[in-house]
Amino acid sequence: MQVHESTPVATLVDLRVDGARLWDSLMQLAQIGATDKGGVCRLALTELDRKARDLFIAWAKEIGCSVRVDAIGNIFARRAGLRDDLPPVMTGSHIDTQPTGGKFDGNYGVLAGLEVLRTLADANIRTLAPLEVAVWTNEEGSRFVPVMMGSGVFAGAFTLEHALEQRDREGISVRDALASIGYAGDSAKPHAVGAYFEAHIEQGPVLEAHDTTIGVVQGALGQRWYDVTVHGMEAHAGPTPMELRRDALLVAADLIHAVNRIALDHAPHGRGTVGWLDVHPNSRNVIPGRVTLTVDLRAADDASLTEMDAALRAACATAGEKAGITVDVEQVVYFQPQPFAADLVAAVQQGADTLGFSSMDVISGAGHDAVYLARVAPAAMIFVPCKDGISHNEIEDARADHLEAGCNVLLQAMLNAAQTTGGTEA
Amino acid sequence: MQVHESTPVATLVDLRVDGARLWDSLMQLAQIGATDKGGVCRLALTELDRKARDLFIAWAKEIGCSVRVDAIGNIFARRAGLRDDLPPVMTGSHIDTQPTGGKFDGNYGVLAGLEVLRTLADANIRTLAPLEVAVWTNEEGSRFVPVMMGSGVFAGAFTLEHALEQRDREGISVRDALASIGYAGDSAKPHAVGAYFEAHIEQGPVLEAHDTTIGVVQGALGQRWYDVTVHGMEAHAGPTPMELRRDALLVAADLIHAVNRIALDHAPHGRGTVGWLDVHPNSRNVIPGRVTLTVDLRAADDASLTEMDAALRAACATAGEKAGITVDVEQVVYFQPQPFAADLVAAVQQGADTLGFSSMDVISGAGHDAVYLARVAPAAMIFVPCKDGISHNEIEDARADHLEAGCNVLLQAMLNAAQTTGGTEA
Numbered sequence: 001m002q003v004h005e006s007t008p009v010a011t012l013v014d015l016r017v018d019g020a021r022l023w024d025s026l027m028q029l030a031q032i033g034a035t036d037k038g039g040v041c042r043l044a045l046t047e048l049d050r051k052a053r054d055l056f057i058a059w060a061k062e063i064g065c066s067v068r069v070d071a072i073g074n075i076f077a078r079r080a081g082l083r084d085d086l087p088p089v090m091t092g093s094h095i096d097t098q099p100t101g102g103k104f105d106g107n108y109g110v111l112a113g114l115e116v117l118r119t120l121a122d123a124n125i126r127t128l129a130p131l132e133v134a135v136w137t138n139e140e141g142s143r144f145v146p147v148m149m150g151s152g153v154f155a156g157a158f159t160l161e162h163a164l165e166q167r168d169r170e171g172i173s174v175r176d177a178l179a180s181i182g183y184a185g186d187s188a189k190p191h192a193v194g195a196y197f198e199a200h201i202e203q204g205p206v207l208e209a210h211d212t213t214i215g216v217v218q219g220a221l222g223q224r225w226y227d228v229t230v231h232g233m234e235a236h237a238g239p240t241p242m243e244l245r246r247d248a249l250l251v252a253a254d255l256i257h258a259v260n261r262i263a264l265d266h267a268p269h270g271r272g273t274v275g276w277l278d279v280h281p282n283s284r285n286v287i288p289g290r291v292t293l294t295v296d297l298r299a300a301d302d303a304s305l306t307e308m309d310a311a312l313r314a315a316c317a318t319a320g321e322k323a324g325i326t327v328d329v330e331q332v333v334y335f336q337p338q339p340f341a342a343d344l345v346a347a348v349q350q351g352a353d354t355l356g357f358s359s360m361d362v363i364s365g366a367g368h369d370a371v372y373l374a375r376v377a378p379a380a381m382i383f384v385p386c387k388d389g390i391s392h393n394e395i396e397d398a399r400a401d402h403l404e405a406g407c408n409v410l411l412q413a414m415l416n417a418a419q420t421t422g423g424t425e426a
Numbered sequence: 427m428q429v430h431e432s433t434p435v436a437t438l439v440d441l442r443v444d445g446a447r448l449w450d451s452l453m454q455l456a457q458i459g460a461t462d463k464g465g466v467c468r469l470a471l472t473e474l475d476r477k478a479r480d481l482f483i484a485w486a487k488e489i490g491c492s493v494r495v496d497a498i499g500n501i502f503a504r505r506a507g508l509r510d511d512l513p514p515v516m517t518g519s520h521i522d523t524q525p526t527g528g529k530f531d532g533n534y535g536v537l538a539g540l541e542v543l544r545t546l547a548d549a550n551i552r553t554l555a556p557l558e559v560a561v562w563t564n565e566e567g568s569r570f571v572p573v574m575m576g577s578g579v580f581a582g583a584f585t586l587e588h589a590l591e592q593r594d595r596e597g598i599s600v601r602d603a604l605a606s607i608g609y610a611g612d613s614a615k616p617h618a619v620g621a622y623f624e625a626h627i628e629q630g631p632v633l634e635a636h637d638t639t640i641g642v643v644q645g646a647l648g649q650r651w652y653d654v655t656v657h658g659m660e661a662h663a664g665p666t667p668m669e670l671r672r673d674a675l676l677v678a679a680d681l682i683h684a685v686n687r688i689a690l691d692h693a694p695h696g697r698g699t700v701g702w703l704d705v706h707p708n709s710r711n712v713i714p715g716r717v718t719l720t721v722d723l724r725a726a727d728d729a730s731l732t733e734m735d736a737a738l739r740a741a742c743a744t745a746g747e748k749a750g751i752t753v754d755v756e757q758v759v760y761f762q763p764q765p766f767a768a769d770l771v772a773a774v775q776q777g778a779d780t781l782g783f784s785s786m787d788v789i790s791g792a793g794h795d796a797v798y799l800a801r802v803a804p805a806a807m808i809f810v811p812c813k814d815g816i817s818h819n820e821i822e823d824a825r826a827d828h829l830e831a832g833c834n835v836l837l838q839a840m841l842n843a844a845q846t847t848g849g850t851e852a
Contacts, residue, residue: 204665221664225710235815237699237722238647238791239630242689244815249700253682260676263668273663274675275710277703284651284701284720285792286818294710296663365664366711389661389670392712 012415013354015123019404022115026403029055029095029111030103039394040103044096044138044149045073045177052095053183056135059114063121065133069185072163073137073178074150079117081130081418087194089127089418090377091116091410092134093369094150098142102396104201104386104403110135112199112407116414127418129194136369137183143168144177151369154190155376193377195344195417198370199410200381201398205389206362213405214352215362215383218345220371221269221298222305222337228255228316231326234281234289249279249288251319251327258315259295262308269300269363270308300363301337338371341378344417348380351412357405382406382413438841439780441549445830448541452829455481455521455537456529465820466529470522470564470575471499471603478521479609482561485540489547491559495611497586499563499604500576502617505543507556507844513620515553515844516803517542517836518560519795520576524568528822530627530812530829536561538625538833542840553844555620562795563609569594570603577795580616581802619803621770621843624796625836626807627824631815632788639831640778641788641809644771646797647695647724648731648763654681654742657752660707660715675705675714677745677753684741685721688734695726695789696734726789727763764797767804770843774806777838783831808832808839 032052033042042048053075057067060077068076078088093109113133120127136154141147144166146158153160164175178184202208207215232248256274263272273296280290295312299305313329320327352359362383364371373379384406387397458478459468468474479501483493486503494502504514519535539559546553562580567573570592572584579586590601604610628634633641658674682700689698699722706716721738725731739755746753778785788809790797799805810832813823 202665203662204667205661205670206665206667209670223664234819235631236629236792236817237697237701238649238724238793239628239632240697240791240815241630241632241694242686242697244631244635247686247699249682249703250686253679256675256679257683260668260673268667271663271666271668273673273711273713275663275705275712275714276708277675277705278708279701279703282702282704285699285722286701287699288701288703296711298664365666366662367664389666391662393660 012125015119015411017115017119017404017407017411019400019407021118022111022403022407023400025059025111025114026103026107029107033097035100035394037394039396040097040101041099042095042097042101043099043143044140045143045174045181047181049096050181050183053135056095056110056114060133063118065117068187069183071160071185071188072150072153073183073185074154075135077133079120079131082126082128084130086129087192088130088132089195089414090132090134090193091197091199091414092136093198093200094136094139096138096140098140098392100394102391102393104396104398105203105391106139108201108398108403109199112410115407116411119411127415129418131414131418139369144174148367148369148372151372155372157372157375160188190376193373196370196373196377196379197344197410197413198368198381199406200368200383201386201391202383202389203366203386203391207360207383207385208389210360212360213357213384213402214359214409216345216349216352216359217340217364217381217383218361219300219337219339220364220367221271221300222302223333223335223367224297224305224309224331225333226295226312227330227332228293228295229328230291232289235287237285237287240287245287246323246325247287248291248325251323251325252277252291252293254319255293255315258319259312262297262311262315265311266299266304266308270304271298271365272296298365299337305337335367335371338374340374340380344378344380344413347413347416348382348409350416351409354412355405355408357409382409438551441545441837443541443545443830443833443837445826445833447544448537448829448833449826451485451537451540452529452533455533459523461526461820463820465822466523466527467525468521468523468527469525469569470566471569471600471607473607475522476607476609479561482521482536482540486559489544491543494613495609497611497614498576498579498589499609499611500580501561503559505546505557508552508554510556512555513618514556514558515621515840516558516560516619517623517625517840518562519624519626520562520565522564522566524566524818526820527566528817528819530822530824531629531817532565534627534824534829535625538836541833542837545837553841555844557840557844565795570600574793574795574798577798581798583798583801586614616802619799622796622799622803622805623770623836623839624794624807625832626794626809627812627817628788628809628815629792629812629817633809633811634815636786638786639783639810639828640785640835642771642775642778642785643766643790643807643809644787645726645763645765646790646793647697647726648728649759649761650723650731650735650757651759652721652738653756653758654719654721655754656717658715661713663711663713666713671713672749672751673713674717674751677749677751678703678717678719680745681719681741684745685738688723688737688741691737692725692730692734696730697724697791698722724791725763731763761793764800766800766806770804770806770839773839773842774808774835776842777835780838781831781834783835808835
């Protein structure tokens, strides 16, 4: 096996990314849409998104990459392989942010990929398979839904046409927004991918709680989201005795407890959250007549998720019957649990071990572009800790040494896949 | 004892109000501020309030009443007694409404009083003590707080100056609003009241549930109102395992249940309501970081209310400790439990019995002008059923026969008090 005529495999294991350059690029990108509180507001397909895309492409071209844009605006920066007919080993993430987003969510995955390519360019190392860094359009879903739009189209989760027709709150369509920033590409057909890696901040507290540098992501939780409406009877808080009430908020409290219990019953990966709740009429001395709330259930396997669904529906029925009121439950989102590819997960683990970083198996509780990519290619993810587990927040923070470590693991995992994907070439 | 030279007492028991006239007056008054949905929007001290006041005064003058307005805009329509030096037997209520109010709340008490005076005028009956019908300013508190403003000033619950300085959302003071509608009277000093009765729709479901016409109101519940803030930790619903969460809404659910339990522990009169609740950031896939909610506790006696206060504070502490988060509790309103005067309550009961109406002892869960009046004079209330117990709603409704029955009980009770207040006169 030969990757580059003058480079024995031994030296590849010693190869390291430039952590300072990675950090500098992250900080430079974070200036586009920088907020006063140290975060980033760079919504998908805005002028700020265009500037960030332009900067990424300029950086990619500096190191000799070719760049393509597909019809939903996904960017693919490609570094040719020795056997360029092989499907690429891809990495990437997104550079759109939440309205009060941080510097690292998504941006890290894109710039870690760029740093891998820069490192290989500096060392004049060619891989067998080509390497690509993808910038997926509108992962956050803050301006346009559905979320993970670019990777969703790429993976066939929904159609290109469906995505292009979505509109923001001002009525601007994805199609028009893409055209206005000059990122409506013409490559509508997804290309084959040999392997997909994505480095990301954890967005949770587990790695930090375990003082661990690398999260070896085994897969992503499945998700079921619901809208629940509790129909009680609005009445005066004073003159209405307790036994004659039909208090919608009291039933909602039962459901909040039930959602928590359902998640605990499916430990360790079960999750249950009521994140949004609205009381009507929401007046201090009026018994709530109607409560609407959301439920977010997650589990690592579909059997658990199905059990949790049944338990939620039973809890709604029981709580409603007890109080003599109606509870409506509507499932509004379903994401299947998504295990990652065993050999790619092993490559991530091997990278962490080889480099001597502490690591642990984790599962992604959130959706990521990699979760859609896993439907059409072998995929895996690398998590690094973020401060206090906080993201989607201007105070989102991560340590430079952790970001560098994750990037080095990504480098090793990609080299591993790019060497073996194409077999050997004498 | 002699009430009118030509009228033996026996005929007074046979005296009846004109139910159709009462209903017609209610419907006529309801046209001022009528809403499309059949309700009334007539906020305190607006032009609509002025028109309604003017109409009431015109009606009162038609039957020979003298009219005074005090410095907070309370109107007193007085029918002279044979011994006009005696403190008046007063009745009344309010004619301001909620923004989506009904035709009966308050208006009934005022027009029932007017109907009593009209009936006595028709029958040419004079009472020993003078009779007065009061229209109390701003009972609802929808435009200006505090609620029950006119009766509160009259009873010394707060000062005239404090009330006059309150402003609505547009910055208009009570003082200026009173002046602009021409109802800033000059009589700042409250006058003595011999007895105070107030007829009112129940605003609750108890009478209807018991198929009973007259509620003999024994007193009013005391109230403690609180603002509660639960300080959790906002985090991503996906990546945050259940055991690492500090979910403010889960603690709020504990408190909603605790408030309900505390009320049930103080049956039959204990009441506990969480009517208002706000979740931050209120996003489907974010664990709630902060929840603010209100608590409304009511009880018939101060010992119970004190126990309930202690139980609420203990529940907040326990729920917070269990979850490792902080719960702040602040009491924002206190109304003492207010028993009504035994002899006046007996007069109401006697009126119902004499007239053959079904009746039951009830307690007022809501505040009323009578609750403040009870601080400075013997007071009692008469409740009649309202449809489904609903008020503060444009669909508020009541039956004409119930309204007539309550008005006849009011007539008998006022005659009883007005005859005996002054003793006999040969």
